[in-house]
Amino acid sequence: MTETVESFRQGRTIPPDLYGRAIPDQTVSLVTDALDKWFALLDRSQRNNTDGNGSRCVAVPVARTLDLTVSRREVLCVDEQVVRLTFTSPQGTDLPAWAPGMHLDVHLPSGRRRQYSLCGDPADRSDYTVAVRLIPDGGGGSQEMHRLEVGTEVRVRGPRNGFPFVPRGQALFIAGGIGITAILPMVRAAQCAGMDWQLLYCGRSRESMPFVDEIEGWGSPRVRIRTDDVDGHPTPADLLAQVTGGAVYCCGPPPMISAVRTTVDATAATHLYFERFSPPPVTGGVEFEVQLVD
Known part of the structure; x- marks a missing residue:
């Protein structure tokens, strides 16, 4: 499941993405279709709107x-x-x-x-x-x-x-395993934008890590590659050791996401953006019935 948190330190909460269920769900599909229609109406209604600072509002793109x-x-x-x-x-x-x-x-x-x-x-x-x-x-x-x-x-x-990249300021990118797929285009964009950035790429071993040769080929001191078979499992302090301010972008397995989420507030980071590949655990959930009608 894709989940994004913006301005984590400021307490903003973004609801989980509806599109990441492991098994297709008819109810979610109906909701998705309804949202697409709503976004289309929103795009037309807000095309000429501005915010309080006079900037143009940008509607969410319609899914294709x-x-x-x-x-x-x-x-x-x-x-x-x-x-x-x-x-x-x-x-x-x-x-x-x-x-x-x-x-x-x-x-x-x-x-x-x-x-x-x-x-x-x-x-x-x-x-x-x-x-x-x-x-x-x-x-x-x-x-x-x-x-x-x-x-x-x-x-x-x-x-x-569901995982927006803001190409300005400082950024620490943290990727775990196949999570590098979401992070890699961001790092390339950060390079092109002349940002102050760092990348920590973690994996079980070099043999299991996609794009590792390309990343090492950059020859950049901004890049750190860490493998469990050589360095051991990273601690929260290991993951966030390079934070000097700005945003943190993290994509990887649930334990990595949890470690970053629970630790980032004690660092100099100002924003946390993350993407998970599995749904968060349900706590305090209650059963409910859904009735579908023609």
Whole structure:
């Protein structure tokens, strides 16, 4: 599930993304369709509105459904557990624009729907690129993605943004494992914007970490790569040791997210943005009934 927290230290709460359930849910699908229609109305009604400072209001982009084709499949890691898939339009036309942090909803042949961060170049609108780690004991979505061959037609929805990147000021990027897919376009954008940035990339081992050669190839002192087999599991202090102010962007497994969330308030960071790949635990939940009518 994608979840974003902005201005964490200031107590702002952003509700969880509705589009990240592991199993398609009819109720969520109905809500999603209703939201798309509402956003379309919002876009028309707010097109000429301004905020209190005279700036133009920007409406949330309307979600799109696209039928694309797998044009390239590439194994990334030494352990062969991550594949990079490239999707293009069958007509060869440009695809809708996207920005760092955005993801696609991929509709799989089984009916499953999974979310994958875009990890290519936003300036290149000829294709979309995602990278997927195989989870043998997962819900089956990653296995289906790994079985997709070149030429397979796939329906996607998006791009959507539940993990916004603000290209200014200072930034610490923290990526765990396949979470690098969401972080990588942000780091590239930070480089282009001349930002003061640092990257901490953590993984079980070098053999399991996608894009590690590209990142090391930058030869940047701003980059730190940490592996569990050499350095041990990172502590919260390890994760946030490079914070000197500005924003923290974190994407990785739930324990990493939890460690950063509970510790960042004691640092000099001013904002926390994060993306999780699993839903947060439900505490104090109560049962309820949903009735669907024609």
